[in-house]
Structure formats: C-alpha cells, structure tokens
Amino acid sequence: MQNHRMCDAFPLMRERRSFGSGPIVTYEEFLRIVARTGAIGRLPNSEQRVCLEADPTIPTMIVAGPGSGKTTVLVLRVLRHILVDHLRPEQILITTFTVKAAREIRSRLIEWGEALFEQARTEPISQADREFLAHVDINRVVTGTLDSVCQEALGSDRHADEPPLVTLESFAASVILQRRGGLGASFRNNQAVLGAFLSPFTLDDDPPTTLAEAANTLVPIIDRFIQDRVDVESFGAADQPEAHRIIREIDSTYRRYLRENNLLDFSGLEEALLERLRARLIPILLADVRAVLVDEYQDTNALQEAIYFELVEACQASFTVVGDDDQSLYRFRGATIELFRAFIDRCRNRLGRAPAGPLYLIENYRSTDEIVAFFNAFVRTDPNFGPARIQPPKPVIRSNNGQGQVPILAMFRPDSQTLANDLTDFIEAVFRGSGYRDPQGRLINGLRGNREAGDLGDAVFLASSVLEMQKPYFGNPPKARFTHHLRNAMASRDMQMFNPRGRSLRDIEHVEQLLGLVLLSVDPPDRPGGSLYSSMAITNVAKFFMNRWVAAARQFLQTNPPPVYGRTLAQEMSEWRDYCLRGTGDKASSRDWPFLDVIYGLIPWLDYFEIDPEGQVYLEALSRAAGQAAGFSAHRSRLVRPQNPGSPNDHGRLSIEAIIRDVLTPLAENVIDIDEEIMPSVPRDRLNVMTIHQAKGLEFPLVIVDVGTDFTTNHPKNRFRRFPEQPSSTAMIEDLLAPFTPDLGALRTQRNGLDRSFEDLIRLYYVAFSRPQSALMLVGCDKALRWTSNIKNVALGWRQDERWAWLDQSPRPTGRRPPAMVSPPNLLFV
Numbered sequence: 001m002q003n004h005r006m007c008d009a010f011p012l013m014r015e016r017r018s019f020g021s022g023p024i025v026t027y028e029e030f031l032r033i034v035a036r037t038g039a040i041g042r043l044p045n046s047e048q049r050v051c052l053e054a055d056p057t058i059p060t061m062i063v064a065g066p067g068s069g070k071t072t073v074l075v076l077r078v079l080r081h082i083l084v085d086h087l088r089p090e091q092i093l094i095t096t097f098t099v100k101a102a103r104e105i106r107s108r109l110i111e112w113g114e115a116l117f118e119q120a121r122t123e124p125i126s127q128a129d130r131e132f133l134a135h136v137d138i139n140r141v142v143t144g145t146l147d148s149v150c151q152e153a154l155g156s157d158r159h160a161d162e163p164p165l166v167t168l169e170s171f172a173a174s175v176i177l178q179r180r181g182g183l184g185a186s187f188r189n190n191q192a193v194l195g196a197f198l199s200p201f202t203l204d205d206d207p208p209t210t211l212a213e214a215a216n217t218l219v220p221i222i223d224r225f226i227q228d229r230v231d232v233e234s235f236g237a238a239d240q241p242e243a244h245r246i247i248r249e250i251d252s253t254y255r256r257y258l259r260e261n262n263l264l265d266f267s268g269l270e271e272a273l274l275e276r277l278r279a280r281l282i283p284i285l286l287a288d289v290r291a292v293l294v295d296e297y298q299d300t301n302a303l304q305e306a307i308y309f310e311l312v313e314a315c316q317a318s319f320t321v322v323g324d325d326d327q328s329l330y331r332f333r334g335a336t337i338e339l340f341r342a343f344i345d346r347c348r349n350r351l352g353r354a355p356a357g358p359l360y361l362i363e364n365y366r367s368t369d370e371i372v373a374f375f376n377a378f379v380r381t382d383p384n385f386g387p388a389r390i391q392p393p394k395p396v397i398r399s400n401n402g403q404g405q406v407p408i409l410a411m412f413r414p415d416s417q418t419l420a421n422d423l424t425d426f427i428e429a430v431f432r433g434s435g436y437r438d439p440q441g442r443l444i445n446g447l448r449g450n451r452e453a454g455d456l457g458d459a460v461f462l463a464s465s466v467l468e469m470q471k472p473y474f475g476n477p478p479k480a481r482f483t484h485h486l487r488n489a490m491a492s493r494d495m496q497m498f499n500p501r502g503r504s505l506r507d508i509e510h511v512e513q514l515l516g517l518v519l520l521s522v523d524p525p526d527r528p529g530g531s532l533y534s535s536m537a538i539t540n541v542a543k544f545f546m547n548r549w550v551a552a553a554r555q556f557l558q559t560n561p562p563p564v565y566g567r568t569l570a571q572e573m574s575e576w577r578d579y580c581l582r583g584t585g586d587k588a589s590s591r592d593w594p595f596l597d598v599i600y601g602l603i604p605w606l607d608y609f610e611i612d613p614e615g616q617v618y619l620e621a622l623s624r625a626a627g628q629a630a631g632f633s634a635h636r637s638r639l640v641r642p643q644n645p646g647s648p649n650d651h652g653r654l655s656i657e658a659i660i661r662d663v664l665t666p667l668a669e670n671v672i673d674i675d676e677e678i679m680p681s682v683p684r685d686r687l688n689v690m691t692i693h694q695a696k697g698l699e700f701p702l703v704i705v706d707v708g709t710d711f712t713t714n715h716p717k718n719r720f721r722r723f724p725e726q727p728s729s730t731a732m733i734e735d736l737l738a739p740f741t742p743d744l745g746a747l748r749t750q751r752n753g754l755d756r757s758f759e760d761l762i763r764l765y766y767v768a769f770s771r772p773q774s775a776l777m778l779v780g781c782d783k784a785l786r787w788t789s790n791i792k793n794v795a796l797g798w799r800q801d802e803r804w805a806w807l808d809q810s811p812r813p814t815g816r817r818p819p820a821m822v823s824p825p826n827l828l829f830v
C-alpha cells in the first residue's frame with residue numbers, strides 16, 4: 001500500500017507537543033457552565049469531577065461499577081477537551097465496544113455538546129472563541145467501535161487507484177478458508193488428525209464431519225492468532241503436534257489469499273491499522289488525534305491494546321480509559337480482563353508514563369436501591385470469583401436513587417407456554433392497562449409504564465440467547481424456545497416483539513417468499529434440463545430449503561399481488577427470466593447486473609421489507625450476503641448476460657450457479673448473521689429482545705432477564721450455559737495458545753479454564769441485572785427452584801463449590817419436610 005501519510009508530513013509528531021491551544025474557558029469556568037446548562041446541569045458529582053479534572057497529559061484510568069457514570073464522565077471529558085483544552089472535535093477519538101453503545105455516546109455528545117456550547121457562547125469569552133463555538137461541529141468527534149473506526153480510517157485513506165478494502169464477515173471468512181485456505185485438501189488428507197484436534201472445540205465435542213463445520217471450528221482459533229498476537233511460528237514449529245503444523249499452513253495460505261485479494265477479516269482489519277501506526281503511516285482520519293478515550297476498556301484484546309498504545313504514542317495524545325472488570329463479556333473475541341487489571345503497569349512500561357488512577361466512581365445513578373443491592377450481592381455470591389476481580393478491590397457501588405418500592409420480581413412457571421402467557425399479562429397490564437398489581441398486595445404502588453410517553457420500548461427482555469427455536473438435536477425437529485411462545489402470546493394481544501435475531505433468515509415466511517421469487521426469476525424450472533440448483537453439487541439441506549422457498553413463492557404468486565405503479569410482479573420476474581435464460585428482453589441492455597438488483601427489483605411487491613422493522617433488518621442481511629459474496633465468488637455476485645445459453649460453460653449460466661452456491665446456499669445453510677444493530681433505534685411500540693452482550697452499556701426502565709427458561713432438567717447439553725463442568729471452548733482455546741502467546745498467555749492462565757468459564761457466567765448475569773432503572777424481573781422454570789433441585793445455575797445463586805445461596809437464604813424448614821421451593825427474601829415471586 002502506498003505511503004500517503006508519512007510522519008514527515010507531521011513534524012510535530014516527533015517532538016512532544018503541548019496539550020491543546022489555550023483554554024476557551026478555565027476548568028472551573030467549564031464546571032460552572034455545565035452547572036448552568038439545563039440538559040446536564042446536575043452533573044457531575046465530586047468523584048466524577050476528579051476524573052474530569054485529571055491532567056490530560058497523563059494517561060488516566062477510571063474504574064467503577066455499573067451505572068456510576070463512566071460513560072457520562074467520558075462524554076463530559078470530551079467536552080472538556082474542546083472547551084478547556086481547546087481541541088477541535090476531529091482531534092478526539094472515543095471508542096466503545098458495541099455499535100449500540102457507540103450510538104448512545106454519539107447522541108449524548110451531540111445533545112450535551114450543543115447545549116453546552118450554546119451556554120458557553122453567552123459567557124464572557126473572546127470573540128474568536130465565540131466564533132469557534134458557533135461553528136464547531138460536535139459530529140466530527142471520531143466515535144465508534146474500534147472495528148468501525150479501523151474500517152473508516154483505512155477505507156477513507158485509499159488512493160483513487162487502490163482497490164477498495166473489503167471486510168469479511170465470519171461466513172465469508174469461513175468460505176474462503178475452505179476454498180482458498182487449503183482447508184479443503186488438508187481436511188480430506190488429514191481428517192483423523194485435524195478431527196481429533198478440533199473436537200474439543202466443537203459444540204458436541206465430536207470431530208467435525210463436514211468441511212464447513214471444520215472451518216467454523218477453526219475460524220475462532222486462527223482469529224486468535226491475530227487478536228492474541230500469537231507466535232504462530234512456534235505454534236506450528238517442527239517439535240509441535242502435527243495438527244499445529246497443518247493449521248499453521250492453512251492459516252498462512254488463507255492470509256496470503258486475503259492479502260493478494262485486498263480482503264480483510266475483522267482481526268486482519270485491526271492488524272492492518274496497527275501495522276500502519278507502527279510504520280507511522282497514520283491514516284488521515286486519525287493523524288490529527290490528540291485525545292483518545294476508551295469506554296468498556298475491560299473488553300480490550302491484546303491487539304486492540306497495542307493499537308491504543310501505538311496511536312497514543314504516535315500522536316502524543318491524551319489517553320483516558322474507563323471500565324469495570326466485572327462487566328467483561330467478550331472473552332470469545334479475545335477480551336482479556338487481565339490487560340485492564342494490569343493497565344497501570346502496562347501503560348507505564350509501554351508509554352513510559354505512569355497513569356493517574358485508578359480513579360473510582362461509587363454512586364450509581366441508574367437503578368433503585370433494591371436493584372443495586374441485588375446485583376451487589378450477586379457479584380459477591382461466589383468466593384471463588386473474588387480473586388478474578390480487580391486488585392485492590394474497587395469500592396462497592398452505592399445507590400443514589402433511593403428506594404423504588406419495587407422489589408426484584410421473579411416469575412417462575414412450570415413450562416414456557418404458561419410463563420409466556422403470564423408474562424404477556426404482566427406486560428400488558430404495565431404498558432397497556434392500568435398497571436400491574438400484585439394480587440396479594442405486596443407491591444405497594446403497583447407497576448405502571450410512564451403515563452404520557454411510556455410504551456413497550458421501555459422494557460427489554462434479555463437472555464444469553466435470543467433464538468426462538470432450539471438447535472435441532474440428533475435429527476429431532478427443532479423445539480420452540482420461550483421467546484417463540486412469548487412472540488405468539490404477545491401477538492394474540494396485539495403487541496409485538498422486536499427480535500430479528502431470534503429467527504433464522506431461511507425460515508421467515510416473507511424471506512422464503514422473496515428468495516423463492518428470486519429463484520423463479522433467475523433459475524426458472526423451464527430451463528431445458530430443469531432448474532440449475534436442483535442438479536448442482538450443493539448440500540441436501542440447501543436444496544431442501546430452496547425447494548421450500550420456491551413453494552412459498554408459488555403460493556404467494558397465487559394471491560395475485562396487486563400491481564405497483566402499474567407494473568406487475570409477473571412482468572418483473574419474466575424480464576429477469578428472459579435475461580437469465582436467453583439474454584433477451586428489457587434487461588438485455590446491460591452486459592451484467594448486480595444480483596442485488598434482482599432482490600431490490602422484487603421488493604416493491606413485498607412491502608414487509610420496507611415497513612416492518614424486522615423486515616428491514618432481514619433485507620439488510622440478504623443484501624450483505626450478496627455483498628460479501630462479491631469478495632470471493634467467481635462472478636462477484638453479478639448475473640452475466642448469457643452468450644451461448646445451451647452450453648454448460650456459458651458465463652451467464654455459470655454466474656447464476658455462482659450466486660446459488662455463494663449467496664443462496666449460505667442463506668439456506670443458515671450461516672449469515674443477522675445484524676440488528678443496523679436499526680438506529682428500536683421501535684417504541686415493541687418489546688425489545690436482546691442478548692445480554694448487546695445490552696452492555698445500555699439501560700432501560702424495566703428489564704426482564706431470562707435466568708433459565710430452557711433449563712427444565714439437569715441436561716448435560718445445557719450445563720455449559722448455567723453451571724459448566726468443563727472449560728468453555730473459548731477458555732480451551734486460551735489454554736491451547738497460552739504457551740505460544742508471550743506475555744498474555746501466563747497472565748491469562750493464572751486461573752484455570754473452568755474458573756474462567758464460571759467467571760464469564762457470573763459477569764454475564766451481573767451485566768444483565770445492572771441494566772434496569774426501575775424494575776428488574778427474573779423469569780425461568782420453577783423446577784429449578786425446588787428445594788431439592790439439581791439444576792444448578794449460576795444465575796440463580798449457585799456457587800462453583802455447589803452450594804446454593806438462594807437455598808441458604810430461604811427460611812429454614814420448621815417441620816421435618818422442607819418447603820417445596822426456595823424463596824430468598826429479596827425476591828418477590830409473582
């Protein structure tokens with residue numbers, strides 16, 4: 001890649017620069033202006049001020065529990081950088097971990113920034129500064145996840161003659177690994193060796209039987225090579241097991257292919273930025289950065305840490321990190337809590353400057369006393385978790401909101417259907433009725449949504465998985481999960497959920513219709529010899545779903561969808577058919593067509609994709625599948641006009657086959673992720689269903705947490721989600737790579753894999769329990785609450801030593817027979 005931004009262009013970078021260019025206002029004036037600004041006037045408290053005041057020329061570490069204003073402080077510190085340190089917004093980078101949280105930061109920045117600048121303009125400041133504030137554009141602060149920032153930085157920094165960088169999603173990475181990474185040949189030739197090596201990392205601990213399964217198991221391992229900065233040479237050295245050597249070879253073939261084709265997977269994207277920073281070829285977007293602020297630092301991986309340090313050093317930037325060790329959730333993406341715990345030392349060693357901190361925040365402004373007491377107790381339930389937490393221990397978080405008079409609610413029922421009906425009753429009463437009242441009068445004021453503006457969007461349902469169907473097991477048809485029953489129960493009362501990730505694309509009625517129409521348009525059965533997909537070498541699963549889609553489309557066509565602007569669906573389809581079969585008709589004017597044009601051409605007759613929020617998310621996923629295939633598919637996801645329609649080697653025909661193989665087959669095989677994050681906000685009139693991971697950093701008035709609707713028995717298959725008996729596959733990958741990961745390996749394996757797997761579950765539910773503002777409700781299956789239950793579950797207070805806190809806290813039996821159920825006093829069972 002060409003060198004556009006040599007350091008020489010920025011002579012200032014070599015010498016130490018003073019910070020900022022003289023204040024617009026002093027720090028004390030800044031605080032006074034904040035106090036006078038309506039939107040943020042109540043902020044900050046005294047501990048938050050300490051964090052805000054910290055000298056920007058010294059790296060700063062802020063550590064605090066949930067809801068204590070970590071993000072708030074970071075946003076205020078950005079505003080301080082503008083007003084007190086006189087940085088321009090584009091000189092400030094602020095990152096966080098999820099797209100949703102990044103969006104939240106951006107909207108707080110804009111709301112507070114605009115109000116604050118307006119207020120500041122009324123203060124006695126210089127005319128030049130008043131001008132500056134009148135025109136300053138807070139939108140120009142570089143905000144996002146590190147991935148999105150990398151993408152933007154590298155993408156926008158290309159020369160006109162350079163090919164665009166394509167970032168691969170995991171499905172595309174997996175396909176390339178199979179086809180171009182040499183995994184296909186290696187798997188065939190070394191199936192026994194590779195199978196034995198990979199089996200501990202598969203879902204069922206069996207060796208992968210198909211190439212796709214092998215690829216999906218391998219991707220997280222080779223991703224780690226980059227994220228953990230593994231010494232791949234020594235991993236695959238001659239004295240290592242044969243499987244290591246084979247994997248090293250596959251990895252290097254795969255990486256070479258990506259490089260030669262200008263493709264990047266997500267870890268490769270971050271690595272590319274690191275390499276550029278190291279070479280001091282700083283992308284334009286970041287070249288002028290003077291302040292780097294990182295939220296959710298506890299989820300940083302080794303590669304990301306290296307990027308932050310390199311950027312701060314290269315740009316001589318101020319550096320502020322905030323985090324909470326108890327809220328680290330992304331181990332599976334390489335997050336290494338130990339990097340956060342050891343930040344002070346690591347920063348000193350790397351940047352040669354001892355950071356200020358850790359600075360603590362202790363007041364929780366989010367939740368009621370009851371909720372804070374509940375999650376504080378939860379995180380201290382298991383003594384074995386203590387050593388996993390930051391040292392010295394951070395102060396316990398304290399509620400600032402007073403009692404909410406709503407205890408922690410718990411709804412446990414014998415089965416999912418009953419629970420779904422009862423929860424729907426509850427939600428309806430809170431948001432659509434006159435409020436929920438406990439029949440026994442134990443809820444003093446009942447519970448009711450905000451009368452003026454309250455709606456279902458004020459509640460969220462959180463679960464470790466939001467799938468509405470269980471994965472098929474041993475060929476049994478998939479069983480409905482709780483969220484499926486909840487969707488139906490709510491629909492029967494005219495209420496809707498927003499859970500686009502709950503269902504597989506291939507199963508959604510409207511998607512089936514659309515994909516069936518697509519197939520009938522580009523691969524019609526009246527081709528001599530029949531449709532192409534039915535005789536192609538694709539999996540039976542793919543053919544099964546394609547047949548189903550075609551049947552769904554036929555049924556839809558029988559409903560005679562009305563013309564749109566005078567044009568019929570049949571006309572649109574027949575134009576594509578003419579083009580694909582014979583290269584004739586209106587579409588023949590072009591030599592080729594992007595496959596997306598077929599999809600978007602059919603959408604007007606399926607308005608679900610335009611008006612329904614879930615439909616919009618699905619359409620984005622379909623478009624993404626087509627877009628990603630352009631990175632590896634023979635005809636780059638384009639339909640080519642046939643020249644010689646009868647020939648099997650005709651490019652028109654081959655282009656259709658490529659689309660079937662590379663776009664439609666992955667959809668049929670259910671390997672395309674649905675990205676709910678494309679929605680800027682969840683519709684207010686729907687119940688938001690989210691994974692706990694997605695909810696990190698967010699808050700809602702009412703949070704309903706699924707603590708075990710799946711766990712009706714002590715089934716071994718679900719133990720890893722509630723009470724692991726062996727290390728998770730992620731912990732095992734960490735153990736596998738530790739000896740080849742200088743610095744990080746030893747740090748990470750100080751606690752064994754099983755301990756780390758328990759930690760992950762505790763942190764997961766800690767994050768869930770700390771999201772609500774007013775009310776927290778736990779839902780699950782009541783069998784797990786039996787006094788004699790053996791359905792051990794960390795979320796229900798089980799400790800790793802197999803003692804059960806909920807049972808210990810329940811009133812002891814008076815007679816000889818124990819009570820049927822445990823009933824810890826801090827829960828109100830409804």
Ligand SMILES: Nc1ncnc2c1ncn2[C@@H]1O[C@H](COP(=O)(O)OP(=O)(O)OP(=O)(O)O)[C@@H](O)[C@H]1O
Pocket residue numbers: 042043044045048064065066067068069070071072073324327364365366696697698699770
């Ligand atoms: N000093 C304050 N006074 C009043 N409200 C505040 C104050 N500081 C923060 N808040 C409010 O408290 C809530 C939680 O703040 P914030 O999201 O910044 O916490 P956090 O520590 O980042 O949370 P998490 O750990 O869950 O990411 C927000 O609604 C915020 O506006």
